[in-house]
Amino acid sequence: MSRHQAVRNMDYQDELDDYEGYSEEEDELSPEDRALMEQGKAAVRAALATSASRVTTAQIEEALWHYYYDVDKTVAYLISKFIDPPKTQKPSLTPCQGLEFVRQTSLATGNTFGSGGCLSGYFRGMPWGNIPEHRKALLIPPPQPRGGLLGGSAKMSKLQQLAAARKKKAEEKEAQDKIEQTRSQMKDLSVSSSATKENSPLAGAFGKRLKTSESTAKGRNPLEDGERTRPEAMEQPLAKITNEQEMAIDPVQEISVPETPSPRVGPSPFAQTLFGSSSDSPKRKIREFFPLPYMEIAPSALDAFSNPSPDDVVLTAQSKAGKKQSDATGKKNKKKTDSSADGVTNGVGALKIEDAPLPKSKNLDVLSEFHSSNSKKTASFVVVGHVDAGKSTMMGRLLLDLGVVDQRTVDKLRQEADKIGKKSFALAWVLDQRTEERSRGVTIDIATNRFETDKTSFTILDAPGHQDFIPNMIAGASQADFAILVIDASTGAFESGLKGQTREHSLLIRSMGVSRIIVAVNKLDTVGWSKERFDEIRNQVSGFLSATGFQSKNISFVPVSGLHGDNLVRKSPDPAASWYTGDTLVEELENSEPSARALAKPLRMTIAEVFRSTQNPLSIAGRLDAGSLQMGDAILVQPSGEKAYIKSLQVDDAPADWAVAGQNVVLHLSNIDPIHVRLGDIVCDPAKPIQCVDMFTLKALAFDFLMPMQVDVHRGRLHAAGRIEAIPGLLDKVTGAVTKKKPKIVKPASVARIVVKLEAKVPLEAGQRVVLRSSGETVAAGLLE
Amino acid sequence: MRLLSPKKQTLDAIDPETGVALLPVEPEDMWHANNLIAIEDIVKAHAVRRVVQETSTGSVSSERIHIDLFIKVTSTFFDPAASALHVSGRVCRENSFVSVGQYHTLDLELNRQFTIWKEHGWDSIALQTLSEAVTDDKPEALVAIVMQEGLANICLITDFQTLIKQRVESSIPKKRSSAKDTAGGMANFYEKTLSTMLRAVDFNNPRPLLLASPGFVAQDFRTYMQTEGAKRADKKLQRIARDAVVVHSSTGYVHSLNEILKSPEVQATMRDKRYTSETSLMDQFYERLRKDDGRAWYGVKPVEKAVAEGAVGRGGGVLLINNAFFRSLDIPTRKKFVALVDKVKEDGGEAKVLSSDHESGQRLDALGGIAAILTYPIFELDEDEEDDEDGGEEGRLGSEGETTVI
Known part of the structure; x- marks a missing residue:
């Protein structure tokens, strides 16, 4: 229970106490009064004679008190009231009670009139029971503007009002939030405050009122009756009440024992000042419950209100718009009638759409927009190589030299790196931002960054070199147009790298479809820019790369120093490196032509990143593998099969209306729950969705022995466990003809058709490139058939 | 499992008439029972059956009665997660409530005895299973968490099963959303x-915990457990963290358990455990297969041929066979495989029945459930039966129903 509720509950209690205290105060008699009372009682009993047994002592006392010990009036009253009651009388309603009742109602309805003490004048001498019609009409409450404390209580001092208003203001918001609970409780309260005084069966009738229009009339009447405002309305139900009550309830008991423990009275001004909120909310609630317009309507017309009034509709709409009150209002209307509930539901449906409008599509012809736009070439490249070859540091240096990262940032990073004794890692920290990456000095996940040259806008994908993070490297390579293979030229490092990830990475990028590779021979400064070393490495690596399947025209070599930035953006100033006259790394990058894009194909995008941003709770990033998209498009996320809408999108960190294959985009999604979007999922066109499969046939190039065994299947970020189910045949490398059916085992470097079964369904389709790994090693790569 | 022998029978001398009465006492006994109870066996066990009785006036009353039923098994269903075994069959001995031929599914319960009669006698495999089942010397189950970023498989490795207790998946925000998010994730x-x-796992009795992952996830998780234990002042957690062994695996998927079980850390601590020996046998087999020296063969037909030739015999011959083979097969096929195993033993070779609920068993399953290391090379074992196997293969793939092939 919230504190607010607690306060309110306590408040009711207080109100209750307050009320009782008030009564006691009134009833407390001075000795003289008591003497008068005794006398009066005796006189009255004598006057009533035999009928005295039909009146209780308490009733006599009450009557005496209110007629100020005037025995005649009391007797007349008691006779008319109790002994010989006309049909429409309310026997239990002694003047005092009536008085209190009015006071209480007035409090509950927003202090419409002054409280009990002041009102007593109105009723003095009034015969309670047969109230002439014209007199009843006297007490129509003045129409009252909506809103907090405007009614004001006569008992409230200005200071109190001020305090109450302040209190109310402070707690109004809270009250709003709790409005629904409040309302339900207030409903009880309003029923009990009006109806319990009269009798409990009425409360029942009151409850039933919600169902039919007839009962609506009944239910509304008690209140009007309580306020003595609508005689016509009162007539019939009251008769019923009286009958029921005569049978069921002993008046005395009713007076003395408050049957329901629920709060039934408005708080004293003091309590209001103290606990403003609760007394505020009841007032408001009740007014909403018995909207003013109904007061003016004859009961015959009540049927017309089985449907929500225009005001209600407006209120509903307003509260819907405000969202907060929606439930409460909905509830209220539902309570009125079923049909109104339907109406509200419809209204809610309509309003909801307004609330969260689907992103508007500009309905662009993206492809023609793309061709007409003279934007720069975009290309992305992945930086691969053996662990500790200096990939991240080199990219950090590149970004610094190109001015993407300023010196200040690097200095700050250097300081931080110095603190944990890894000063030389400062440049790598530009890309390695995770705490684990920094503390361990190892890139763990793909880092993306961007820079532009005059001709092209590049996206860097800095891949981890460590063997354990090859799945991440595969994810990066799948987004790349070409690759930079970084090789550590220092003694021993190159050799170990060639056995390690230098080999595996180049195999992987080739099998991911990357054909252009730039080999950056790094750390040449540590071997004094030795040309011999460079040539040695060049010979070995180019031989190896050709064997892997790279064409020699697509391979270029650049001697660089990643730490110092030599031959990255600028030529090396070191005289020892003057033998190199070729292009710098950036120039080589610019010379590279990105591969052709599958623009006209259906949309496919592998989700590489999922994150929350300030603009949107769910954003995804990745490269469009095929097709195009624009703002407002509906997309389908596979394998979850959930639809989402593109609220907005960014291409290369700049807002855009559309994007085409090959671009790295950030999509801000709407209308989808984040649990349906995971890394490696595929975004596709709902009209041409990608299928989810758990079994596929693969034309694979084996890097290792293949046999029926368990493998990990990688495709971009997608990483799934599966196993080789069958090997239908060995294929000829050139012609693709089956050379051996059902081989027991596939030897390395041979091509085979294999059937892979996955543990779960994943989105895959023919023509995609997948990599199979087993026990931490790449065993095969191939094309889906 | 306890052997209750009404006529003082031992494992060596089972009286087929008396039947073997067994009392399962721990959940894993259900797994043994599943391996023990074959189709067409007769099982007597306690059952609760609803009996509907119609009185002479036509009013119908139904009540649940507790009776012992004899059923002839038609199928079994084992739920590894709950370690529950349901044995379905037809009642074969009448009593006052149930007539012969009615179907009933017995739910075998812990600490309630059941009795098995084998129509076709107790063969060597059944006896071996029985002796494994009733042995008292059982090592503590090993807990292994195979994890990678955002994925953890919590497994319980007993002598005979690898139970995946729970799989934890969590999406980790990636780099772009700033390093803080990733760390929080x-x-x-x-x-x-x-x-x-x-x-998922009861650590009240100390039991070994293996943490395995690529990269630093397992190490970090252990550190997390330590700090968490210190923070909560939880002695038990501190002890678990202290005793945890961190090993390297290439992925967070369950099949990486193979790598884990053969890692030196695990071998050192758990050398004598059955599953490590099974794993190393599978590795030996794969090694032979890679060499392609004609001494490693898999698949039913080549292995049958090799065994028939006596190639799986003394001096390194090993027959690996999945116990799933003996569980669900019909009697003639079962007899064929039992004969295969007996033949290898006769020849002096080693016959290993691998648990299909272990990772090694699943690797074997990928190879068709049966494999053999031969004592001498035989080539071209697979030459002439290609056509036959094509049919078989398709049948097998087809039977998997819900797979989608592209």
Whole structure:
């Protein structure tokens, strides 16, 4: 229970106490009064004679008190009231009670009139029971503007009002939030405050009122009756009440024992000042419950209100718009009638759409927009190589030299790196931002960054070199147009790298479809820019790369120093490196032509990143593998099969209306729950969705022995466990003809058709490139058939 | 499992008439019972059956009665997660409530005895299973958490089964959303994994815990457990963290358990455990297969031929066979495989029945459930039966129903 509720509950209690205290105060008699009372009682009993047994002592006392010990009036009253009651009388309603009742109602309805003490004048001498019609009409409450404390209580001092208003203001918001609970409780309260005084069966009738229009009339009447405002309305139900009550309830008991423990009275001004909120909310609630317009309507017309009034509709709409009150209002209307509930539901449906409008599509012809736009070439490249070859540091240096990262940032990073004794890692920290990456000095996940040259806008994908993070490297390579293979030229490092990830990475990028590779021979400064070393490495690596399947025209070599930035953006100033006259790394990058894009194909995008941003709770990033998209498009996320809408999108960190294959985009999604979007999922066109499969046939190039065994299947970020189910045949490398059916085992470097079964369904389709790994090693790569 | 012998029978001398009465006492006994109870066996066990009785006036009353039923098994269903075994069959001995031929499914319960009669006698495999089942010397189950960023598989490795107790998946925000998010995501993931582990596995008796992952996830998780234990002043958690062994695996998927079980750390501590020996046997087999020296063969037909030739015999011959083979097969096929095993033993070779609920068994399953290392090379074992196997292969793939092939 919230504190607010607690306060309110306590408040009711207080109100209750307050009320009782008030009564006691009134009833407390001075000795003289008591003497008068005794006398009066005796006189009255004598006057009533035999009928005295039909009146209780308490009733006599009450009557005496209110007629100020005037025995005649009391007797007349008691006779008319109790002994010989006309049909429409309310026997239990002694003047005092009536008085209190009015006071209480007035409090509950927003202090419409002054409280009990002041009102007593109105009723003095009034015969309670047969109230002439014209007199009843006297007490129509003045129409009252909506809103907090405007009614004001006569008992409230200005200071109190001020305090109450302040209190109310402070707690109004809270009250709003709790409005629904409040309302339900207030409903009880309003029923009990009006109806319990009269009798409990009425409360029942009151409850039933919600169902039919007839009962609506009944239910509304008690209140009007309580306020003595609508005689016509009162007539019939009251008769019923009286009958029921005569049978069921002993008046005395009713007076003395408050049957329901629920709060039934408005708080004293003091309590209001103290606990403003609760007394505020009841007032408001009740007014909403018995909207003013109904007061003016004859009961015959009540049927017309089985449907929500225009005001209600407006209120509903307003509260819907405000969202907060929606439930409460909905509830209220539902309570009125079923049909109104339907109406509200419809209204809610309509309003909801307004609330969260689907992103508007500009309905662009993206492809023609793309061709007409003279934007720069975009290309992305992945930086691969053996662990500790200096990939991240080199990219950090590149970004610094190109001015993407300023010196200040690097200095700050250097300081931080110095603190944990890894000063030389400062440049790598530009890309390695995770705490684990920094503390361990190892890139763990793909880092993306961007820079532009005059001709092209590049996206860097800095891949981890460590063997354990090859799945991440595969994810990066799948987004790349070409690759930079970084090789550590220092003694021993190159050799170990060639056995390690230098080999595996180049195999992987080739099998991911990357054909252009730039080999950056790094750390040449540590071997004094030795040309011999460079040539040695060049010979070995180019031989190896050709064997892997790279064409020699697509391979270029650049001697660089990643730490110092030599031959990255600028030529090396070191005289020892003057033998190199070729292009710098950036120039080589610019010379590279990105591969052709599958623009006209259906949309496919592998989700590489999922994150929350300030603009949107769910954003995804990745490269469009095929097709195009624009703002407002509906997309389908596979394998979850959930639809989402593109609220907005960014291409290369700049807002855009559309994007085409090959671009790295950030999509801000709407209308989808984040649990349906995971890394490696595929975004596709709902009209041409990608299928989810758990079994596929693969034309694979084996890097290792293949046999029926368990493998990990990688495709971009997608990483799934599966196993080789069958090997239908060995294929000829050139012609693709089956050379051996059902081989027991596939030897390395041979091509085979294999059937892979996955543990779960994943989105895959023919023509995609997948990599199979087993026990931490790449065993095969191939094309889906 | 306890052997209750009404006529003082021992494992060596089972009286087929008396039947073997067994009392399962721990959940894993259900797994043994599943291996023991074959189709067409007769099982007597306690059953609750609803009996509908119609009185002479036509009014119908139904009540649940507790009776012992004899059924002839038609199928079994084992739920590894709950360690529950349901044995279905037809009642074969009448009593006052049930007539012969009615179907009933017995739910075998812990600490309630059941009795098995084998129509076709107790063969060597059945006897071996029985002796494994009733042995008292059982090592503590090993808990292994195979994890990678955002994925953790919590497994319980007993002598005969690898139970995946729980799989924890959590999405880790990636780099772009700033490093802080990723760190927070990892912390959430560790917390989730830890609470899941403590819920899924009972650590009241100290038991070995293996943490395996690529990269630093397992190490970090252990550190997390330590700090968490210190923070909560939880002695038990501190002890678990201290005793945990961190090993390297290439992925967070369950099949990486193979790598884990053959890692030196595990071998050192758990050398004598059955599953490590099974894993190393599978590795030996794969090694032979890679060499392609004609001494490693898999698949039913080549292995049958090799065994028939006596190639799986003394001096290194090993027959690996999945116990799933003996569980669900019809009697003639079962007899064929039992004969195969007996033949290898006769020849002096080693016949290993691998548990299909272990990782090694699943690797074997990928190879068709049966494999053999031969004592001498035989080539071209697979030459002439290609056509036959094509049919068989298709039948097998087809039977898997819900797979989608592209």
